[in-house]
Amino acid sequence: MKPAVLYPMGTWSTWVLVLPLAFLAVGVALVGLADIGSLPFDNPELWWLLGVAPMAGLLFLYGRARRRRALHRFTSVALAPILAAGISPARQAMRAGLVVLAILLSIVALIGPRWGMYLEKQRVHGIDVVVALDVSRSMLADDVKPNRLEYAKRIIRQQLVERAVFQRSNRLALLAFAGSTSLKAPLTTDHLNFQTRLESLQVGAAPRGGTAIGQAIDAAADLLSPSPEEAVKIIMIFTDGEDHEGGPVEAAKQVAEEQGIKVFTIGVGDPSRTVGVQLPTTTSADRRPMLHQGQIVFSKLNVAALQEIAQAGGGRYAALEDLRLLVDAVAGMKSAELTTEERRRHKPQYQWFVAAALVLIGLETLISERRRSAEGPPQRAWRQEMA
DSSP states (O other), X not given: OOHHHHSOHHHHHIIIIXXXXXXXXXXXXXXXXXXXXXXXXXXXXXXXXXXXXXXXXXXXXHHHHHHHHHHHHHOOTTTHHHHHTTBOHHHHHHHHHHHHHHHHHHHHHHHOBEEEEEEEEEEEEEOEEEEEEEOSGGGGOOSSSSOHHHHHHHHHIIIIIIOTTSOTTSEEEEEEESSSEEEEEEEESOHHHHHHHHHTOOTTOSSSOSOOHHHHHHHHHHHHTTSOXXXXXXXXXXXXXXXXXOOHHHHHHHHHXXXXXXEEEEEOSOTTOTTOXXXXXXXXXXXXXXXXXXXXXXXXXXXXXXXXXXHHTEEEEEEGGGHHHHHHHHXXXXXXXXXXXXXXXXXXXXXXXXXHHHHHHHHHHHSOSBOTTOOSSOOOHHHHHHO
């Protein structure tokens, strides 16, 4: 019996490489047919680990190739049948193939595929925050680039939506205001929806022009009124501080005293501009200055007014660039149970792959490498003559 018969590379290649790759290809095809975008995974960033299974198969092949060379070098043709007596090379390859498949299934379980839906009731613990964003014409000023509104939207997204310190369980609401208010997103833990609504905001999103900070505070307080009494309730007002209606300090003081709401103000604009900045027309392609009764309209960040509002509301003032400090302060506040939500969830299915991997490992240990028809080791010539 030649070494190639003891270690048939074709059989080994089929079991430890071809079959696992075929299994992997079928799995990828099924995921593709099911629309991969609709199937969530617990750890999708671990897809690269699927390459470990083929690597394990290649290591098995490498080891058998080395044994073949060693057997060819040190074993005579007459000795080979004695070494191979009772051993089934095909069963050896099968056992190795089962190990490679078990590795592949374990990696799939680690990636964590999910399919199928179920309803889950979840208690939401966190903080309620209403983001009131000024969408008046003064937010077109370009003392910060590209303009106040777009700059504010970017910082809000980075600090409130994307930062890990701000818990996913905190509820966010979005309120656009100018001379009146417009609700864009109610209190929700769906921060992706909040971000989508935020990105779509443009100057003029509120029904009436002007700037009414006091009215925005009252509208935000109404959004927070259903919140539990023990919940931490925050209003964050993003504006340049210009107010045309009056009463923002009184409004902030009232909601703080009567409803326990903290009012934070965030200044949007460049405080170093002592005379302010010219406002452009509302057309983005037309940068001509805005005129009112023949006079160029200027806008200046009113830090003093925003500080007064925040002090009356029991909160703090910060420049937009320092929003991170306010977010850290809010994130450190004690959370409370806000509500109970019923959500549709995808069922985790990793357990099926773990079970299949364990079954394969169990089969690998149960399969014997001995031939079924083996009659024991071959006898030496002198023993055969005596028999």
